[in-house]
Amino acid sequence: MCVWIYLRHYLNLRILVSLFTEFKTVGPYELNWETQQYKCTLSFVITLALLSSLQALNLFWLFFILRIAYRFVVHNVAKDDRSEAEESELEDTPAPAVANGAANGEAKSYAAVAAPANGVSKKSR
Numbered sequence: 001m002c003v004w005i006y007l008r009h010y011l012n013l014r015i016l017v018s019l020f021t022e023f024k025t026v027g028p029y030e031l032n033w034e035t036q037q038y039k040c041t042l043s044f045v046i047t048l049a050l051l052s053s054l055q056a057l058n059l060f061w062l063f064f065i066l067r068i069a070y071r072f073v074v075h076n077v078a079k080d081d082r083s084e085a086e087e088s089e090l091e092d093t094p095a096p097a098v099a100n101g102a103a104n105g106e107a108k109s110y111a112a113v114a115a116p117a118n119g120v121s122k123k124s125r
Contacts, residue, residue, distance in 0.1 A: 001065070001069075005062065008058045008062070009055070009058060009059070009062065012051065012054065012055050012058065013055065015051060016048070016051055016052065016055065019044065019047060019048055019051070023039075023044055023047075024044075027039060031043075
């Protein structure tokens with residue numbers, strides 16, 4: 001867990017700080033399409049927005065990981081919150097009905113089931 005926090009939070013925060021301190025100083029700070037130099041204010045804003053949103057998502061995950069770890073250590077409950085909602089949703093939904101009584105062992109052939117559905121029967125031919 002310490003490695004995850006180091007790689008996901010510490011290093012990401014160092015990269016975000018380096019955007020403010022070193023982004024303009026390393027290499028040419030210009031937008032030049034011919035020489036493929038795309039380092040300008042727009043690229044700074046885009047990079048900052050994407051890395052900040054990644055950091056926010058990582059903090060969101062860290063909150064839930066620490067909450068589960070806290071509940072396990074203090075309350076000795078090793079249950080994930082997400083699994084409760086999924087199980088209750090599965091219990092609330094009724095089982096799908098199987099057409100033509102196939103669940104009761106009364107399986108019919110496909111031709112017998114499909115013929116009345118399309119309105120054509122053997123008697124009308």
